[in-house]
Amino acid sequence: MTEFGGYRDRVAQIDLGEGDVSYRGIDDEDAKKYIGARGLGVKYVFEKGPEVDPDGPENRLAFMTGPLTGTQAVMSGRIALVTKSPLTGTVTDSHHGGWSGARLKWAGLDGILLDGESDEPVYLVVEDGDVEVRDASHVWGKGVHETIDTLGEEVEGTVGRNVSVMAIGQGGENGVRYACVVNEDDRASGRGGTGCVMGNKNVKAVVVKSGTNMPAPADPETFQEGHQQSMQVIQESDVTAPNEGGLSQYGTNVLMNITEEMDGLPTKNGKYTSTRSYEDAEGVDIDAERVSGENVRENILVDEPTCHSCPVACKKEVEVQTMHKGEEMNVRMESYEYESAFALGPNSGHTERDDIALMIDRCNDVGVDTIEVGNMMAMAMEMSEQGKLDDYGDLEWGDSETMVDLITEIATRETELGDLLAKGTERVADEVGAHDNKLSVKGQTIPAYDPRCMKGMGIAYATSNRGACHLRGYTPAAEILGIPEKVDPYEWEGKGELTATFQDLHAISDSFDICKFNAFAEGIEEYVLQYNGITGRDVSEDDLFAAGERVYNLERYYNNLAGLDGEDDTLPNRFLDGHPDAVPGQGASEGELCELEEMKAEYYETRGWVDGVVPDEKLDELDIDVGPGTGVSAGSGAAPADD
Amino acid sequence: MTEFGGYRDRVAQIDLGEGDVSYRGIDDEDAKKYIGARGLGVKYVFEKGPEVDPDGPENRLAFMTGPLTGTQAVMSGRIALVTKSPLTGTVTDSHHGGWSGARLKWAGLDGILLDGESDEPVYLVVEDGDVEVRDASHVWGKGVHETIDTLGEEVEGTVGRNVSVMAIGQGGENGVRYACVVNEDDRASGRGGTGCVMGNKNVKAVVVKSGTNMPAPADPETFQEGHQQSMQVIQESDVTAPNEGGLSQYGTNVLMNITEEMDGLPTKNGKYTSTRSYEDAEGVDIDAERVSGENVRENILVDEPTCHSCPVACKKEVEVQTMHKGEEMNVRMESYEYESAFALGPNSGHTERDDIALMIDRCNDVGVDTIEVGNMMAMAMEMSEQGKLDDYGDLEWGDSETMVDLITEIATRETELGDLLAKGTERVADEVGAHDNKLSVKGQTIPAYDPRCMKGMGIAYATSNRGACHLRGYTPAAEILGIPEKVDPYEWEGKGELTATFQDLHAISDSFDICKFNAFAEGIEEYVLQYNGITGRDVSEDDLFAAGERVYNLERYYNNLAGLDGEDDTLPNRFLDGHPDAVPGQGASEGELCELEEMKAEYYETRGWVDGVVPDEKLDELDIDVGPGTGVSAGSGAAPADD
Structure with missing residues (x-):
């Protein structure tokens, strides 16, 4: 039995080839x-070797909770899915909210490791500390929503209450490289293609029956102090305050009007920095406000459900009736998120609010990442405009009706265009010769913050271990919201250091595993209290920061061994200061590009890395003892041995 | 081991005469x-027989937690002190907040039963499931604050963190019949003289060292649903919403301006229904606004601490510098409560804000109930005005400077007047012949809601099992705040039924034991979810309401066996419609009195009682199987056998 509170000390390990279940x-x-969730998940994925083929049976898919999961720590219902990404070739972790993490813990497990591949489609049932492998042939080929209904009914006789179903749709079944795993209808582990790996393994779903094993804190006094303090700061924050704060009122989509206003909203595949600039330049009828959180709340909001132990309720459930190809569509879904709206809307050249709802719902049903598929279609539109897709058929800017159907075509890969786009921006660029059209870093596309406006996002995208990502180092907290203090978004200096700090802090919360939105209010002080409270340990702020740094370095080290280095820490050409294909920002971001090289130098210095590689001294310093070392010395400045 | 979640299944029972500690x-x-806390406490006190002398060693003093205590249920830090009251002769329960209840549970105990009397002053130390009896001679005679500092330091090497000290002051040591037990400097089990009983037993303090035994819910799914729902309704309530609601902004004292405005604030020993009416009638300079929550917040607020697991933070910590008899006094304390302010202020004929802070702090240090001592002094002022106190010395209306010192004199009983007033209004009235001056019911004085304005409070005061009390059936929720729906405060009809419903609902929350302030937002639905979640039981709303009714009837049955019946369900003469000494309300309550008899009839009918007595049929119906029965039949209408 581990000495740690917050754990069940039981992780299921499933050899899908043999159908064997064992426990460790x-x-x-x-x-x-490595704390838990993300950190432990990376450690477990590392065990299989960073050189594994992400598409092969030797790749591991870990479902990991952390020490705070399922406790009453605020926003602690989450779970991390960790694997080697078939989209990026890096290690990736992708979390989702809802209740599945909490329920897995209550059911008596800390995590599940999926190894090998099943010959036939299967699903897993977790109950009372054990995992059972069952035949899934009757739901193979079905969408996520039908799968969840069918399996929830089958296992628990109900849907939603007391049971969580994490499922893939057609996207994961058909090897779409950005297929996701969807939990409870609309919570997705969206990024990096975890659903693709699950599909490769012929696993349709993981069904968790809730149990009675709620972890009690080892030191209630300290835990409660941390809990109370975290509740307090959440209540006092303009962002998170229940019923009052921007996130609570409008969900993530509170950002739409803000980034539009700042000229920080990538539009038309990142050609523009706002819909206003797009409209001004090309005379099209487009306006981000139409798809903003405010507009959604005013017009189509029907409910505001929450995840486990969350007072904020950022989920904005909407209902729309819209015409699609002459047919009336009625959709109700709970995730009108900012990122989805950006990628499927402005960045694809339109602001049809209700069509976006239809598209998000479609994505959740076929199981593909809304950000990736939206940006993929935006890239395709641009390529189409330039004649690069002539062999695959036309795709017009902002043709939202066609987009809805194209999402399904991508997931099923039934059309040539769908099959092509299922491969992700990087491979499409390779195949068709369109590297200037892609908005990706390490194969993963950017989210909804323009690095010509928020310079911190530029270095964060470039150095994110899982490819372009806002959630690995959320600098807009400082650059837009002034948390912990306001910094000038257009200033590059200091952003390397800021990004590293945010990255380490988020590595902690992702390893706990608590929602990133706590970071608008909580900080290291609340993290330490809650961590010590639940585990019974007595770590300092420095200790915990070091653990966050260790997790971040472990991932980077994995990537180094997988063949990545500083060359891969880059940005799409159109954002790069000094690049011949650069497209400067407009409006409030007039003339701006992203000073990546300057920031990289600062960032690497902060990190103690050598050209994007973790030197052996750093591994020693952080006491990372898995793997053979990178062979790089901090003094040498040499390229890594395996590069 | 009990089958119930939420319990440690361990109650310490201490024979103070022998110094023996056993566990049950x-x-x-x-x-x-009987659920827990209040309900179980009454059951345990009942074991000693309702005829015991409250002042004698055979009286039991129970410190009881409930199934929700110390969990993360909102406002669940409370503990009930239950005994036979030396003030009222009824069974009484008096709760306090802070952290002592939670800490007792975490230390591995559900409760402590004190029996017998120690020969020498002792204090108890609770640690890791065990109770140790230690010598307290070095703190005997000390005030509460010094005692808490000394014992906290002695036991834990610190004050506040990880340790709760529940102590009596000079009041409890010297047999003041309304002496209280104070926890963590300023949280008091104020009413009914629990501190007097503790003093009689020569117990100076109970020190609880926190532990690691936080109860985990037996059914986390249901518990979390209840928790989430309760957080939600608390956040949505205009009263409780953190940082927004009236209670959160101004504490209990949000009511001062409201009752003043309604003419529902008993003033000058209940002669007037507002300070405005007093000023108009007698030309004095008095204004409730000066002691209101708004005024306090604006001028002297320094902090807003919370109890265990509370998002509301109703505690309003203040600091005042004020002159007292030529000497500068600097006081910081965290309980500028509405009830204290009423009794020590307007009802005593003044609105000196800072002097009230001084008085409350003094009360908390010497350990006497602020409501009782304030009203006692108000009664004395009226008696003095009428020449009834000539043998004891003068006491002028509103002489706040003298009041400060008189509080100490009462606690020490060093002066004749102090010694007299220490006996409580009923005994003073008996001794001096002043029954028309007392504002008490069953020996306990009224709190700050005038029953000429809020008729529900009239029937609630009259039928409260522990003497006049607002917290046994808080009808102002409906009469002022419109919870669950607004009712006309001046209308008597329906108030008997309303009061019975509130009484049963509060008996549930007091038995949980969670703060009554939840009731501004939560209701039976949230109670059932949290109770079932923590215990693993599956009770219905009706089941739980029945348990609340059972607790209320058990107390009433105790009182019946102790000799009380419907005659004791009365009100001070000046409020009574039809009484020759009645004083009608003024202003907005012009001409109003309280229609007690009409409401009593309705109330008894709702209760199924016979002239205030629980008939044997009702005991059977509720399956109350302690004691011999009252010998009263529901059909007979006869007086109880022992009356």
Whole structure:
């Protein structure tokens, strides 16, 4: 039994080829070093070797909770899916909210490791600490929503209450490289293609029956102090305050009007920095306000459900009746998110609010990442405009009706265009010769913050271990919201250091695993109290920061061993200061590009990395003892041995 | 081991005469029937027989937590002190907030029963499930604050963190009949003289060292649903919403301006229904606004601490510098409560804000109930005005400077006047012949809601099992705040039924034990979810309401066996419609009195009682199987056998 509170000390390990289920405990040293969820998940994926083929049976898919999961810590219902990404070739972790993480813990497990591949479609049932593998042939080929209904009914006789179903749709079944895993209808582990790996393994779903094993804090006094303090700061924050704060009122989509106003909203595949600039330049009828959180709340909001132990309720459930190809469509879904709206809307050249709802719902049903598929279609529109897609058929800017159907075509890969786009921006660029059209870093496309406006996002996208990502180092907290203090978004200096700090902080919360939105209010002080409270340990702020840094370095080290280095820490050409294909920002971001190289130098210095590679000294310093070392010395400045 | 979640199944029972400590479990049937805290406490006090002398060693003093205590249920830090009251001769329960209840549970105990009397002053230390009796001679005679500092330091090496000290001051030591037990400097089990009983037993303090035994819910799914729902309704309530609601902004004292405006604030020993009416009638300079929550917040607020697991933070910590008899006094304390302000201020004929802070702090240090001592002094002022106190010395209306010192004199009983007033209004009235001056019911004085304005409070005061009390059936929720729906405060009809419903609902929350302030937002639905979640039981709303009714009837039955019946369900003469000494209300309550008899009839009918007595049929119906029965039949209408 581990000495740590917050754990069940039981991780299921499933050999899908053999259909064997075994169980392992959590090593105390691992728990100390890598905390849980994201950190432990990366450690477990590392065990299979960073050189594995992400598409092959030797790739591992980990479902991991952390020490705070399923406790009453605020926003603690989450779970991390960790694997080697078939989209980026990096290690990736992608989390989702709802209740599945909490329920897995209550059911008596800390995590599930999927190894090998099943010959036939299967699904897993977790109940009372055990995992059972069942035949899934009757739901193979079905969408996520039908799968969840069918399996929820089958296992628990109900849907939603007491049971979580994490399922893939047609996207994961058909090897779409950005297929996601969807939980409870609309919560997705969206990024990096975890659903693709699950599909490769012929696993349709993981069904978790809730149980009675709620972890009690080892030190209630400290835990409660941390809980109370976190509730307090959440209540006092203009962003998170329940019923009052922007996130609570409008969900993530509170950002739409803000970034539009700042000229920080990538539009028309990142050609423009706002819909206003697009409209001014090309005379099209487009306006981000039509798809903003405010507009959604005013017109189509029907409910505001929450995840486990969350007072904020950022989920904005909407209902729309809209015409699609002459047919009336009625859709109700709970995730009109900012990122989805950006990628499927402005960045694809339109602001048809209700069509976006239809598209998000479609994405959740076929199981593909809304950001990736939206940006993929935006890239395709641009390529089409330039005649690069002539062999695959036309795709007009902002043709939202066609987009709805194209999402399904991508997931099923039934059309040539769908099959092509299922491969992701990087491979499409390779195949068709369109590298200037892609908005991706390490194969993963950017989210909804323009790095010509928020320079911190530029370095964060470039250095994110899982490809372009806002959630690995959320600098807009400082650049837009002034948390912990306001910094000038257009200033590049200091952003390397800021990004590293945010990255380490988020590595902690992702390893706990609590929602990133806590970071608008909570900080290291609340993290330490809650972590010490639940585990019974007595770590300092420095200790915990070091653990966050260790997790971040472990991922980077994995990537180095997988063949990535500083060359891969880059940005799409159109954002790059000094690049011949650069497209400067407009409006409030007039003339702006992203000073990546300057920031990279600062960032690497902060990190103690050598051209994007973790030197052996850093591995020693952080006591990372998996793998052979990168062979790079901090003094040498040499390229990594395996590069 | 009990089958119930939320319990440690361990109650310490201390024979103070022998210095023996033993432990008992909690009977499952008792837990089902009486829930916990208040309900179980009454059951345990009942074991000693309702005829015991409250001043004698055979009286039991129970410190009881409930199934929700110390969990993360909102406002669940409370503990009930239950005993036979030396003030009222009834069974009484008096709760306090802070962290002592939670800490007792975390230390591995559900409760402590004090029996007998120690020969020498002692204090108890609770640590890791055990109770140790230690010598307290070095703190005997000390005030509460010094005692808490000394014992906290002695036991834990610190004050506040990880340790709760529940102590009596000089009031409890010297047999003041309304002496209280104070926890963590400023949280008091104020009413009914629990501190007097503790003093009689020569117990100076109970020190609880926190532990690691936080109860986990037996059914996390249901518990979390209840928790989430309760957080939601608390956040949505205009009263409780953190940082927004009236209670959160101004504390309990949000009511001062409201009742003043309604002419529902008993003033000058209840002669007037507002300070405005007093000023108009007698030309004095008095204004409730000066002591209102708004005024306090604006001028002297320094902090807003919370109790365990509370998002509301109704505590309003203040700091005042004020002159007292030529000496500068600097006081910081965290309980500028509405009830204290009423009794020590307007009802005593003044609105000196800072002097009230001084008085409250003094009360908390010497350990006397602020409501009782304030009203006692108000009664004395009226008696003095009428020449009835000539043998004891003068006391002028509103002489706040003298009041400060008189509080200490009462606690020490060093002066004749102090010694007299220490006996409580009923005994003073008996001794001096002043029954028309007292504002008490069953020996306990009224709190700050005038029953000429809020008729529901009239029937609630009259029928409260522990003497006049607003917290046994808080009808102002409906009469002022419109919760669950607004009712006309001046209308008597329906108030008997309303009061019975509130009484049963509060008996549930007091038995949980969670703060009454939840009731501004939560209702039976949230109670059932949280109760079922923590215990793993599956009770219905009706089941739980029945348990609340059972607790209320058990108390009434105790009182019946102790000799009380419908005659004791009365009100001070000046409020009584039809009484020759009645004083009608003024201003907005012009001409109003309280229609007690009409409401009593309705109330008894709702209750199924016979002239205030629980008939044997009702005991059977509620399955109350302690004691011999009252010998009263529902059909007979006869007086109880022992009356």
